[in-house]
Amino acid sequence: AQKVTQAQTEISVVEKEDVTLDCVYETRDTTYYLFWYKQPPSGELVFLIRRNSFDEQNEISGRYSWNFQKSTSSFNFTITASQVVDSAVYFCALSEATGYALNFGKGTSLLVTP
Amino acid sequence: ETGVTQSPTHLIKTRGQQVTLRCSSQSGHNTVSWYQQALGQGPQFIFQYYREEENGRGNFPPRFSGLQFPNYSSELNVNALELDDSALYLCASSPGAGNQPQHFGDGTRLSIL
Numbered sequence: 001a002q003k004v005t006q007a008q009t010e011i012s013v014v015e016k017e018d019v020t021l022d023c024v025y026e027t028r029d030t031t032y033y034l035f036w037y038k039q040p041p042s043g044e045l046v047f048l049i050r051r052n053s054f055d056e057q058n059e060i061s062g063r064y065s066w067n068f069q070k071s072t073s074s075f076n077f078t079i080t081a082s083q084v085v086d087s088a089v090y091f092c093a094l095s096e097a098t099g100y101a102l103n104f105g106k107g108t109s110l111l112v113t114p
Numbered sequence: 115e116t117g118v119t120q121s122p123t124h125l126i127k128t129r130g131q132q133v134t135l136r137c138s139s140q141s142g143h144n145t146v147s148w149y150q151q152a153l154g155q156g157p158q159f160i161f162q163y164y165r166e167e168e169n170g171r172g173n174f175p176p177r178f179s180g181l182q183f184p185n186y187s188s189e190l191n192v193n194a195l196e197l198d199d200s201a202l203y204l205c206a207s208s209p210g211a212g213n214q215p216q217h218f219g220d221g222t223r224l225s226i227l
Contacts, residue, residue: 009223
């Protein structure tokens with residue numbers, strides 16, 4: 001069975017601080033996909049990134065960066081120089097290679113204060 | 115490019131009633147998935163439709179059913195509503211079944227009294 005754990009329920013930082021959101025996953029599959037989504041108060045889930053299990057390269061997109069480590073089954077997300085607009089709930093998700101369902105963690109609520 | 119749209123935005127029903135939620139997929143997307151998100155939880159997969167056929171189903175009872183139409187829009191139907199069905203229902207579309215990124219709508223907030 002697949003499982004995604006986001007141990008941090010809530011994080012509060014002051015603007016311009018760096019923050020890392022943790023994601024640990026469990027799967028028996030050798031091929032799988034990992035995702036991060038952002039959910040602002042409006043409710044819509046916004047896609048941020050998808051990685052497959054064979055691509056362990058770290059990725060950077062502006063202030064966002066992702067660290068994928070198969071050895072520790074982790075896919076962590078770092079926001080550099082956080083801004084108030086980054087306040088949202090962030091979800092990590094996992095899907096099988098032949099699957100269709102996104103298996104989400106419980107999410108981490110990030111609050112960035114001025 | 116039009117994104118995923120869902121209707122209605124909010125809905126209030128009583129136990130035992132039936133409800134239909136609607137979703138229009140993003141332009142060019144032929145796959146629609148539905149998720150239920152309880153307060154404070156991550157979304158839970160209900161089912162997926164690909165080319166008008168159910169393509170996979172999560173751990174939800176048969177009173178949760180769906181349809182996909184030739185224009186790839188979709189409906190989620192829930193019969194015999196229970197208090198625990200109160201949740202945000204999210205629709206997502208993607209350009210094909212499998213592991214393409216799913217793009218979500220704003221959701222329908224369903225409250226059961």
